[in-house]
Protein backbone atom coordinates (compact mmCIF):
# COMPACT_ATOMS: atom_id res chain seq x y z
CA UNK A 1 0.00 0.00 0.00
CA UNK A 2 1.15 3.54 -0.76
CA UNK A 3 0.31 6.23 1.80
CA UNK A 4 0.90 9.86 0.89
CA UNK A 5 0.44 12.41 3.65
CA UNK A 6 0.58 16.22 3.62
CA UNK A 7 2.22 16.41 0.21
CA UNK A 8 2.97 20.02 -0.64
CA UNK A 9 4.73 21.34 -3.75
CA UNK A 10 5.03 24.82 -5.20
CA UNK A 11 7.08 25.56 -8.30
CA UNK A 12 8.88 28.94 -8.41
CA UNK A 13 7.85 29.97 -4.85
CA UNK A 14 7.87 33.66 -3.97
CA UNK A 15 8.10 34.73 -7.62
CA UNK A 16 5.45 36.07 -10.03
CA UNK A 17 5.41 32.55 -11.61
CA UNK A 18 4.58 30.86 -8.27
CA UNK A 19 2.56 27.70 -9.04
CA UNK A 20 1.23 25.63 -6.17
CA UNK A 21 0.46 22.11 -7.38
CA UNK A 22 -0.24 20.29 -4.09
CA UNK A 23 -1.25 21.69 -0.71
CA UNK A 24 -1.28 19.06 2.05
CA UNK A 25 -2.49 16.36 -0.31
CA UNK A 26 -3.34 12.88 1.07
CA UNK A 27 -3.79 9.64 -0.83
CA UNK A 28 -3.95 5.96 0.10
CA UNK A 29 -3.42 3.58 -2.80
CA UNK A 30 -4.70 0.03 -2.21
CA UNK A 31 -2.16 -2.79 -2.31
CA UNK A 32 -2.11 -5.17 -5.28
CA UNK A 33 -4.71 -3.22 -7.29
CA UNK A 34 -4.64 -0.72 -10.14
CA UNK A 35 -5.79 2.80 -9.27
CA UNK A 36 -6.26 5.19 -12.18
CA UNK A 37 -5.64 8.92 -12.01
CA UNK A 38 -7.55 11.07 -14.47
CA UNK A 39 -7.50 14.81 -14.87
CA UNK A 40 -7.02 17.58 -17.40
CA UNK A 41 -3.63 18.65 -18.74
CA UNK A 42 -1.60 20.46 -16.15
CA UNK A 43 -3.57 19.30 -13.08
CA UNK A 44 -0.47 17.72 -11.51
CA UNK A 45 -0.62 14.01 -12.45
CA UNK A 46 2.97 13.65 -13.70
CA UNK A 47 4.20 15.94 -10.93
CA UNK A 48 2.65 13.52 -8.44
CA UNK A 49 4.63 10.67 -10.02
CA UNK A 50 7.83 12.76 -10.03
CA UNK A 51 7.33 13.50 -6.33
CA UNK A 52 6.68 9.81 -5.54
CA UNK A 53 9.83 8.68 -7.38
CA UNK A 54 11.92 11.51 -5.92
CA UNK A 55 12.68 12.92 -9.41
CA UNK A 56 11.67 16.27 -7.90
CA UNK A 57 11.76 17.09 -4.19
CA UNK A 58 8.57 17.72 -2.20
CA UNK A 59 8.39 20.87 -0.06
CA UNK A 60 6.65 18.81 2.61
CA UNK A 61 5.04 15.42 3.00
CA UNK A 62 5.68 11.76 3.66
CA UNK A 63 5.51 8.66 1.48
CA UNK A 64 5.06 5.21 3.00
CA UNK A 65 5.27 2.23 0.68
CA UNK A 66 4.32 -1.07 2.31
CA UNK A 67 5.13 0.64 5.61
CA UNK A 68 8.64 1.61 4.46
CA UNK A 69 9.16 5.35 4.90
CA UNK A 70 10.57 6.54 1.56
CA UNK A 71 10.40 10.24 2.40
CA UNK A 72 14.12 10.65 3.13
CA UNK A 73 15.27 8.38 0.29
CA UNK A 74 16.75 9.82 -2.88
CA UNK A 75 15.52 8.89 -6.37
CA UNK A 76 18.07 6.10 -6.77
CA UNK A 77 17.10 4.42 -3.51
CA UNK A 78 13.40 4.71 -4.27
CA UNK A 79 14.04 3.03 -7.65
CA UNK A 80 14.58 -0.20 -5.70
CA UNK A 81 10.89 -0.11 -4.78
CA UNK A 82 9.30 1.60 -7.79
CA UNK A 83 8.95 0.69 -11.47
CA UNK A 84 7.85 3.40 -13.90
CA UNK A 85 6.74 3.27 -17.52
CA UNK A 86 6.23 6.59 -19.27
CA UNK A 87 4.47 7.72 -22.42
CA UNK A 88 7.63 8.09 -24.49
CA UNK A 89 8.64 4.67 -25.89
CA UNK A 90 12.32 5.67 -25.80
CA UNK A 91 12.29 6.33 -22.04
CA UNK A 92 12.67 3.38 -19.71
CA UNK A 93 14.85 1.60 -22.28
CA UNK A 94 18.34 2.29 -23.64
CA UNK A 95 17.71 2.61 -27.40
CA UNK A 96 21.35 2.09 -28.41
CA UNK A 97 21.62 -1.22 -26.52
CA UNK A 98 20.09 -4.48 -27.67
CA UNK A 99 17.15 -6.30 -26.04
CA UNK A 100 19.33 -8.69 -24.02
CA UNK A 101 21.51 -5.83 -22.73
CA UNK A 102 18.42 -3.86 -21.71
CA UNK A 103 16.95 -6.84 -19.87
CA UNK A 104 20.32 -7.46 -18.15
CA UNK A 105 20.33 -3.86 -16.91
CA UNK A 106 16.75 -4.19 -15.62
CA UNK A 107 17.57 -7.31 -13.63
CA UNK A 108 20.35 -5.52 -11.76
CA UNK A 109 18.75 -2.08 -11.59
CA UNK A 110 20.52 -0.60 -8.59
CA UNK A 111 23.86 -2.39 -8.89
CA UNK A 112 26.89 -0.67 -10.35
CA UNK A 113 28.55 -3.26 -12.58
CA UNK A 114 29.86 -2.99 -16.12
CA UNK A 115 27.47 -4.12 -18.85
CA UNK A 116 29.91 -6.96 -19.69
CA UNK A 117 29.72 -8.19 -16.09
CA UNK A 118 25.92 -7.89 -16.04
CA UNK A 119 25.61 -9.86 -19.29
CA UNK A 120 27.92 -12.60 -17.97
CA UNK A 121 25.65 -13.02 -14.96
CA UNK A 122 22.36 -12.78 -16.84
CA UNK A 123 20.30 -15.92 -17.19
CA UNK A 124 19.52 -15.73 -20.92
CA UNK A 125 16.95 -18.54 -20.68
CA UNK A 126 15.04 -16.56 -18.03
CA UNK A 127 15.11 -13.45 -20.24
CA UNK A 128 13.83 -15.48 -23.20
CA UNK A 129 11.04 -16.94 -21.04
CA UNK A 130 9.89 -13.47 -19.96
CA UNK A 131 10.04 -12.08 -23.50
CA UNK A 132 7.97 -15.02 -24.76
CA UNK A 133 5.16 -13.95 -22.42
CA UNK A 134 4.73 -10.83 -24.54
CA UNK A 135 4.00 -12.93 -27.60
CA UNK A 136 5.69 -10.38 -29.88
CA UNK A 137 8.62 -12.55 -31.01
CA UNK A 138 11.13 -10.38 -29.13
CA UNK A 139 12.80 -13.53 -27.78
CA UNK A 140 14.12 -14.10 -31.33
CA UNK A 141 15.64 -10.60 -31.50
CA UNK A 142 17.88 -10.56 -28.43
CA UNK A 143 20.70 -8.88 -30.36
CA UNK A 144 18.50 -6.26 -32.04
CA UNK A 145 19.12 -2.70 -30.88
CA UNK A 146 16.03 -1.37 -29.16
CA UNK A 147 15.98 1.74 -31.38
CA UNK A 148 14.97 -0.55 -34.28
CA UNK A 149 11.85 -1.83 -32.50
CA UNK A 150 8.37 -0.41 -33.04
CA UNK A 151 6.86 1.89 -30.41
CA UNK A 152 4.60 -0.92 -29.17
CA UNK A 153 7.50 -3.37 -28.92
CA UNK A 154 9.54 -0.79 -26.99
CA UNK A 155 6.69 -0.05 -24.60
CA UNK A 156 6.23 -3.79 -24.00
CA UNK A 157 9.94 -4.13 -23.28
CA UNK A 158 9.84 -1.08 -21.02
CA UNK A 159 6.93 -2.65 -19.10
CA UNK A 160 8.85 -5.92 -18.70
CA UNK A 161 11.94 -4.03 -17.55
CA UNK A 162 9.99 -1.98 -15.01
CA UNK A 163 8.51 -5.16 -13.54
CA UNK A 164 11.49 -7.54 -13.81
CA UNK A 165 12.24 -7.11 -10.14
CA UNK A 166 8.63 -7.06 -8.90
CA UNK A 167 8.28 -3.43 -7.75
CA UNK A 168 6.36 -2.55 -4.58
CA UNK A 169 4.76 0.17 -6.72
CA UNK A 170 4.25 0.33 -10.48
CA UNK A 171 3.70 3.80 -11.99
CA UNK A 172 2.20 3.90 -15.48
CA UNK A 173 2.34 7.42 -16.92
CA UNK A 174 0.12 7.41 -20.04
CA UNK A 175 2.13 4.40 -21.15
CA UNK A 176 -0.17 3.54 -24.06
CA UNK A 177 -0.86 7.11 -25.22
CA UNK A 178 1.65 7.15 -28.08
CA UNK A 179 0.43 3.85 -29.55
CA UNK A 180 -2.20 3.13 -32.18
CA UNK A 181 -5.58 1.91 -30.77
CA UNK A 182 -4.96 -1.79 -31.42
CA UNK A 183 -1.42 -1.82 -29.99
CA UNK A 184 -2.59 0.33 -27.08
CA UNK A 185 -5.26 -2.28 -26.22
CA UNK A 186 -2.77 -5.17 -26.53
CA UNK A 187 -0.24 -3.44 -24.22
CA UNK A 188 -3.01 -2.56 -21.77
CA UNK A 189 -4.13 -6.21 -21.67
CA UNK A 190 -0.54 -7.35 -21.05
CA UNK A 191 -0.25 -4.75 -18.32
CA UNK A 192 -3.46 -5.90 -16.62
CA UNK A 193 -2.30 -9.55 -16.79
CA UNK A 194 1.03 -8.63 -15.18
CA UNK A 195 -0.60 -6.56 -12.42
CA UNK A 196 -3.02 -9.38 -11.61
CA UNK A 197 -0.42 -12.15 -11.72
CA UNK A 198 2.31 -10.34 -9.79
CA UNK A 199 -0.13 -8.61 -7.39
CA UNK A 200 1.40 -5.21 -8.05
CA UNK A 201 0.22 -2.02 -6.39
CA UNK A 202 -0.25 0.21 -9.43
CA UNK A 203 -1.02 3.86 -10.11
CA UNK A 204 -1.92 4.57 -13.73
CA UNK A 205 -2.31 7.96 -15.41
CA UNK A 206 -4.42 7.90 -18.54
CA UNK A 207 -6.71 10.08 -20.62
CA UNK A 208 -8.38 6.92 -21.94
CA UNK A 209 -11.61 6.66 -19.94
CA UNK A 210 -12.41 3.21 -21.31
CA UNK A 211 -9.03 1.89 -20.12
CA UNK A 212 -9.69 3.48 -16.73
CA UNK A 213 -12.99 1.60 -16.39
CA UNK A 214 -11.92 -1.70 -17.96
CA UNK A 215 -8.53 -2.14 -16.34
CA UNK A 216 -8.59 -0.48 -12.94
CA UNK A 217 -10.14 -1.05 -9.58
CA UNK A 218 -10.54 2.56 -8.52
CA UNK A 219 -10.69 5.86 -10.42
CA UNK A 220 -9.55 9.17 -9.01
CA UNK A 221 -9.95 12.50 -10.78
CA UNK A 222 -7.57 15.33 -9.92
CA UNK A 223 -8.19 19.04 -10.38
CA UNK A 224 -5.46 21.49 -9.39
CA UNK A 225 -3.95 19.03 -6.93
CA UNK A 226 -7.27 18.09 -5.30
CA UNK A 227 -9.27 14.87 -5.61
CA UNK A 228 -12.63 15.79 -7.14
CA UNK A 229 -13.88 12.24 -7.85
CA UNK A 230 -13.00 8.95 -6.17
CA UNK A 231 -15.05 5.94 -7.27
CA UNK A 232 -14.84 2.17 -7.71
CA UNK A 233 -14.28 1.54 -11.43
CA UNK A 234 -17.14 -0.95 -11.55
CA UNK A 235 -19.58 1.61 -10.14
CA UNK A 236 -19.45 4.07 -13.03
CA UNK A 237 -20.20 3.84 -16.75
CA UNK A 238 -18.05 5.39 -19.45
CA UNK A 239 -20.84 7.90 -20.24
CA UNK A 240 -21.03 8.98 -16.58
CA UNK A 241 -17.26 9.31 -16.43
CA UNK A 242 -17.22 11.45 -19.59
CA UNK A 243 -19.87 13.67 -17.99
CA UNK A 244 -17.87 14.04 -14.74
CA UNK A 245 -14.72 14.74 -16.74
CA UNK A 246 -16.42 17.43 -18.82
CA UNK A 247 -18.03 19.02 -15.73
CA UNK A 248 -14.60 19.37 -14.16
CA UNK A 249 -13.00 20.69 -17.32
CA UNK A 250 -15.82 23.27 -17.65
CA UNK A 251 -15.23 24.35 -14.02
CA UNK A 252 -11.52 24.75 -14.73
CA UNK A 253 -12.14 26.76 -17.92
CA UNK A 254 -14.79 28.97 -16.22
Ligand SMILES: Nc1ncnc2c1ncn2[C@@H]1O[C@H](COP(=O)(O)OP(=O)(O)OP(=O)(O)O)[C@@H](O)[C@H]1O
Pocket residue numbers: 011012019021039040041042043044045046047048056
Ligand atom coordinates in the same frame (compact mmCIF):
# COMPACT_ATOMS: atom_id res chain seq x y z
N1 LIG B 1 9.83 20.62 -13.09
C1 LIG B 1 8.89 21.58 -13.18
N2 LIG B 1 9.23 22.88 -13.00
C2 LIG B 1 8.29 23.86 -13.05
N3 LIG B 1 6.98 23.63 -13.28
C3 LIG B 1 6.59 22.36 -13.48
C4 LIG B 1 7.52 21.28 -13.45
N4 LIG B 1 6.85 20.12 -13.67
C5 LIG B 1 5.55 20.47 -13.85
N5 LIG B 1 5.40 21.81 -13.73
C6 LIG B 1 4.12 22.53 -13.82
O1 LIG B 1 3.20 21.87 -12.95
C7 LIG B 1 1.89 21.86 -13.53
C8 LIG B 1 1.40 20.44 -13.58
O2 LIG B 1 2.14 19.73 -14.58
P1 LIG B 1 2.02 18.17 -14.76
O3 LIG B 1 3.01 17.77 -15.81
O4 LIG B 1 2.10 17.49 -13.47
O5 LIG B 1 0.54 18.02 -15.32
P2 LIG B 1 -0.24 16.76 -15.85
O6 LIG B 1 -1.50 16.69 -15.07
O7 LIG B 1 0.63 15.55 -15.82
O8 LIG B 1 -0.56 17.16 -17.34
P3 LIG B 1 -0.62 16.32 -18.72
O9 LIG B 1 -1.93 15.60 -18.73
O10 LIG B 1 -0.55 17.38 -19.76
O11 LIG B 1 0.58 15.41 -18.77
C9 LIG B 1 2.02 22.54 -14.87
O12 LIG B 1 1.63 23.90 -14.70
C10 LIG B 1 3.49 22.45 -15.20
O13 LIG B 1 3.92 23.52 -16.00
